[in-house]
Amino acid sequence: MLLVINLSCCCIxxxxxxxxxxxxxxxxxxxQFQKKMLEIxxxxxxxxxxxxxxxxxxIFLQPHNRAYAHVLGITREVDNKYLVSFQLIPQFxxxxxxxxxxxxxxxxxxxxxxxxxxxxxxxxxxxAIVHQMPYKTYEISDxxxxxxxxxNSQYTAKLLMRLDDGNAEHxxxxxxxxxxxxxxxxxxxxxxxxxxxxxPFTAGLVGGIFFxxxxxx
Numbered sequence: 754m755l756l757v758i759n760l761s762c763c764c765i766x767x768x769x770x771x772x773x774x775x776x777x778x779x780x781x782x783x784x785q786f787q788k789k790m791l792e793i794x795x796x797x798x799x800x801x802x803x804x805x806x807x808x809x810x811x812i813f814l815q816p817h818n819r820a821y822a823h824v825l826g827i828t829r830e831v832d833n834k835y836l837v838s839f840q841l842i843p844q845f846x847x848x849x850x851x852x853x854x855x856x857x858x859x860x861x862x863x864x865x866x867x868x869x870x871x872x873x874x875x876x877x878x879x880x881a882i883v884h885q886m887p888y889k890t891y892e893i894s895d896x897x898x899x900x901x902x903x904x905n906s907q908y909t910a911k912l913l914m915r916l917d918d919g920n921a922e923h924x925x926x927x928x929x930x931x932x933x934x935x936x937x938x939x940x941x942x943x944x945x946x947x948x949x950x951x952x953p954f955t956a957g958l959v960g961g962i963f964f965x966x967x968x969x970x
Contacts, residue, residue, distance in 0.1 A: 797955055826855070829930045832923075835860050837912060837930040847939045848905045856912055856930075858894035865894040869915035871927070872898055874934075877907040888915065908934040 826840030838857040846852040854872070858865055868891050874884035884900065902908065913927040 827932055829932070831914070831928050831930050835914075835916075835928065837914075839910065839912075839930070839932040841934065845939050846902060846934065846936050848902050848936055851899055851901050852936075854898045854900060854910055856894075856896050856898070858914065860918075865916070866892060867917070868894045868896075869917075870896060871913040872900075873911040873913065874900065874902075875909040875911055877909055877933070883908070888913070902934075902936045905937050908936060910934050 826838055828836055828838045831837055836859045838859075840855045842853040842855060843850075856870070858868060869888050870891060871888040872884075872886040873882050875881070876883050883903070886898065910932045912930045912932075914923075914930070915927045916923045
């Protein structure tokens, strides 16, 4: 009788040890799972922040937003006096899609007023002028000019500037600033579309992970 009791106690002890081992293993797996999910959430959040930072210029420098600051991008020095900056929105234009050509003219790090500008789009291969925008007076020297390229090719955007700066030659013979534009086929979605997809996905993923942790605990 005593032997049977002892055997029963040993079986119970072995089962208890086995249960404790399983509990410890489950606890370790749970912690590893939580750590992995947190790593995924952190990486996804960082990636979304990078996407937002890359897309922000395309969002805030839209045609309807005329209060933007001096544009950045490629800069040319003209007549040892003026700095002309140029930027494309989107950064990689493609034929058949609207492209905004942003120009900023500065003198001594300050913008100009009442500038008289014209624009020529020149095919680099043939040298032919494929588009001519006539002179127009702008109140400020930050301007955005929309244009749709007809072909995927290499072009030159030539900005012509008549500046009433006291030099009569600048009114007779305008100053010029040339910028290369490479138009090619792209399948990149717009910045707005990219954010519409990434922001809700990131928020849902992070929220779901924290909700899961709360339920597990």
